[in-house]
Amino acid sequence: MSVNQINYKNILSELQTTNTTLVAVSKTKPAQEIRELYDIGQRDFGENYVQELTEKAEMLPKDIRWHFIGHLQRNKVKYIASFVHLIHGVDSEKLLNEINKEGRKNNKVINCLLQIHIAQEETKFGFDRQEVTDLMDKIKSGKLVFEHVKICGLMGMASFTEDMQKVKAEFEMLQSLFKEVKQSFPEMDTLSMGMSGDYNIAVASGSTMVRIGSLLFGARV
Ligand SMILES: *Cc1c(COP(=O)(O)O)cnc(C)c1O
Numbered sequence: 001m002s003v004n005q006i007n008y009k010n011i012l013s014e015l016q017t018t019n020t021t022l023v024a025v026s027k028t029k030p031a032q033e034i035r036e037l038y039d040i041g042q043r044d045f046g047e048n049y050v051q052e053l054t055e056k057a058e059m060l061p062k063d064i065r066w067h068f069i070g071h072l073q074r075n076k077v078k079y080i081a082s083f084v085h086l087i088h089g090v091d092s093e094k095l096l097n098e099i100n101k102e103g104r105k106n107n108k109v110i111n112c113l114l115q116i117h118i119a120q121e122e123t124k125f126g127f128d129r130q131e132v133t134d135l136m137d138k139i140k141s142g143k144l145v146f147e148h149v150k151i152c153g154l155m156g157m158a159s160f161t162e163d164m165q166k167v168k169a170e171f172e173m174l175q176s177l178f179k180e181v182k183q184s185f186p187e188m189d190t191l192s193m194g195m196s197g198d199y200n201i202a203v204a205s206g207s208t209m210v211r212i213g214s215l216l217f218g219a220r221v
Pocket residue numbers: 025027048069070157194195196197211212213214215
């Protein structure tokens with residue numbers, strides 16, 4: 001198995017015109033394949049599992065920007081806080097509190113995205129529109145303060161379906177929420193949406209960051 005460099009180059013050139021960041025999702029794939037993409041210039045990599053991430057981060061070059069894109073348990077924040085570049089899946093105030101605490105211990109500000117539940121599937125984590133609006137209101141008014149967290153934007157996953165109209169509608173919903181939240185927080189600049197099967201639709205709906213795994217590394221077992 002090795003990296004699909006042709007897909008990599010094609011995706012990069014597609015994304016170039018829209019200024020979208022590519023996060024190469026390397027979960028379950030060996031460090032050696034990450035290294036292969038690194039050697040041709042890729043720096044942003046996404047992982048879903050804390051232990052796997054910490055092991056790979058130790059073995060690989062220090063200038064890799066590691067994105068944690070999985071569901072993060074509060075008791076595991078401490079293992080990634082010191083080096084993680086961006087945590088995509090923040091889905092509760094309690095988790096934000098924990099990240100803030102670990103940020104303080106590490107004397108840094110940790111970049112986060114709030115995960116929004118846009119799919120119809122019950123299994124996907126995240127805030128709904130009302131919850132995220134309430135949370136951001138509390139932050140705006142100073143009721144909630146996270147000195148060691150920077151909320152850079154929103155993240156979402158569309159339904160796993162062949163129905164691309166539905167996927168499009170979900171991404172557009174997230175884009176409109178992002179625009180709304182940005183009115184109070186203009187510094188937010190990241191909308192993470194789009195994977196191997198739907199990144200084109202996501203980019204057309206205003207995504208600024210796509211998370212692509214299988215097109216680059218092949219199918220996962
Ligand atoms: C695995 C995963 C991806 C990448 O999925 P592909 O379909 O392989 O591109 C993107 N985002 C999240 C949150 C994931 O868990």
